[in-house]
Amino acid sequence: MSSMSLKPEKEGTDVVEIASSDDEGGVGVERRSNQQVQTDQVGQQTIVPLPPGEPPLSRSFWKAGAYDNTPSKLTPAPDQLEHARVHPKFLHSNATSHKWAFGAIAELLDNAVDEICNGATFVKLDRIDNQKDNSPALLFQDDGGGMDPESIRKCMSLGYSSKKSNTTIGQYGNGFKTSTMRLGADVIVFSRASHTSRATQSIGLLSYTFLRRTGQDDVIVPMVDFDISDHWAEPIIYSSKEDWSANLKTILEWSPFASKEELMQQFEDIGPHGTKIIIYNLWLNDEGIFELNFDDDDEDIRLRDEANRGSLSKVHKRVAELQSHISYCIRYSLRAYASILYLRKFTKFQIILRGKPVEQFNIADELKYPKVVIYRPQHNTAIKEASVETTIGFIKEAPALGVSGFNVYHKNRLIRPFWKVTSDGTSKGNGVVGVLEANFIEPAHDKQDFERSSLFIRLETKLKQMLMDYWFQGTEHAKETSCSITCRTCSSYTETVAG
Template sequence: MQQKYYYKDDPAEHWKSKSQPRKQDSEEKKSSNALSTGQSSNSVLEQGQSPVDDTGISSSSAICPAPLCRQFWKAGNYEDRLGSKATLQNGKNFLHVHPMFLHSNATSHKWAFGAIAELLDNAIDEIQNGAAFVIVDKISNPRDGTPALLIQDDGGGMDPEAMRRCMSFGFSDKKSKSVIGQYGNGFKTSSMRLGADVIVFSRHLNDRTLTQSIGLLSYTFLTRTGHDRIVVPMVDYELNTSTGTVNALHGRDHFTLNLSLLLQWSPYSSETELLKQFDDIGHHGTKIIIYNLWFSDGGNMELDFDSDPEDIRIAGDVINKFDPGAFRQLHEQHIANRFHYSLRVYLSILYLRIPESFSIKLRGKAVEHHNIANDLKYPEFILYRPQSAGCLEGTVITTIGFLKDAPHISIHGFNVYHKNRLILVSVFNLINDLLLLFSGVLEANFIEPTHSKQDFERTSLFQKLETRLKEMTWEYW
């Protein structure tokens, strides 16, 4: 595609003219308007002037450094502990969210794979918009050659307004009862849990209008420049498919400032490199690149890309805690153990159902879907009709049975799904060791998961479900 750039609201001037620094009172006024209307050159979080030099937007921009601390559980020691602050602008109250919140918000994900699953949920929700695949892979950061995590789908993509909602907190367009996401917080928590920085490329086609947007959420940028509020640089384009031209949106000054920040703090040092990332997206889709990946407390990279070229592992395989006797290898190779440290295994059971038209591709190879219920022998199907205050909350069919490898393994638990997504592998402490041979599968849509989607809210309905599952185990035995 011929890359010719014009400003939609000022076509007479070329984008390469350097923008002039703006005064603080002007910035605060623009910030107020952005927050009230949802439109912004950065994100709706903050449009404030950056303290970094915004005049250089060529490939000579400074190389993006790594975050101050590469260990996730220690990276929250932000030097400027001003916290969030409220300001009064034009008679309205606004809350500036401190960058510390990005890290503290991400700690809801105790497990790295849970964060990856959160990002895949967005792709699964796009099946209703025609998505046919999601790719999870390792790529190389062109700045320094370090590993980065790629997650890409061919869903409907996001227009500029949707991109800003994605980068903001608490916004969610997902109104359907069948979709997994609902809180409008998953992208921020999951991406920041996996790495210090994430850049998003999205192309969207609507009413013959083709837009492409780029957004950067960078903990490194915010901490190294001493920001006391979250600033999210974004640029947007409108493509004219008949002429092959690309029109930059939102005006020269806005565009130039945001582009300069992207070129300084993203993995790409020129606008050409940024736009090249859309080459494999097609007419619609979204590409997420997480870089400056976190290290574990031991100083090693948390995600292991080297042990298996077709997998991503948690660094340091989980040591089996069961009997180290003759059946130790059988225990270790069982799916109930391997999903803790093998992403391929975890993704194989993450969704209860996957359409044949959709595929999850991990490091170039499709993930084979695995239904735990098929691993059971002598299965029984038990109906449960939960009630609350005398009202029926739903109908649940639980599949329960012996594991195929029983009695040589001692694994017991229920895989509890919510809206097709694995939330909890529930293990009960039972008195009789023989009960360790059972397993079960159910989909409980009448209870709500926590924000991390690795557990359920401890409501009375959930407690009743736990009690009933224990009873099912005894009754089956």
């Protein structure tokens, strides 16, 4: 089913055909930042400013939420379902929970990893070009179970209700919305699924640019669905043919694709099931340059600002060695970050970054003289007691590099990398690193930290004690035996502590 053609449309069909180009038969208008391009009937283009009172959309994420919205120009059709009205500004403010762009990418990787139970074998991340303006766009694609029309609406909607039921914003989770919005202003999703005896493919557009440019005071997500159970794509009409065609027209006007044929081509490499996400109009940094750097390494995606801070040609050798360590590289290299993002190595699944699989890495496997400490947190009596194994040891570069801290995972996912539990400025604990999976505490909303519960505070105290005990034992042994940190006669052992 990799190649799916549209069903031939008969006279009197329920679907209104959309022209393949916005320029056919009249004057077309394409808006760009604070300008618009008007094309006359002979193809002559003229750049003119936007009308007064219509400010340009800031291309910097942290400034894009500051605007005065004009009244909505579009009125929902009378037969539309009632739904919770959510102002477009909420899309932006909700996404500010992701301070770090890689945290947003990790959220989308999590969605693909969750599809392993549905047969997913890969997730691909790559840079592609926006076909309308050649600007870079970010592609995520997996071969998981895909989303049927109901599932894609739950994924892309911020909350909705019908006359028969009421739902609240966030019932289906905000991870997809916050992560895509943090990376770019707009996202288009293609998904194909086969549930029971029906196979479908769906297209959805969540466009901050569209919502702002058309003055919406409600988040409108145009979607079109097709039944592909037979050998063609049959449009699925829910309310009316006019609504279906209006959704398609909006998608074509505001997405990177200019024709229905181009949209359908996006399904050709998805296969019988899977999902493709394209994030475009990527955010710029304060200098007006794309925040994501695709140019310095053809096999990586980098954070431009973080990478610039670590220019190895301008720093002392010792600092350069530190900046080459995985603890520093994860700040700006997506390949480095993805390599330690999941604690257990996949057996039949790959993260493919820009055409090359990511090699998973567990720093615990390379620690010198590792020690396993079993920590038993003091839970509420109603909760079954659990034990947490922490592997702690010296990094292979110790004592030359002053790297220390704990990689703390939650349900296989890295939440806090190289968490430094000692006071800043102290050299005590340098070279000591630990790895643990703490499923008894809850991650924060952005999955880059933990909620500061009493269990978390007790864990922090225990980890500090654990690190200092190990470090003092190693340094005292080194003084007594004149060996470096410790010696190979010191075998690994296990210790149990209570929380």
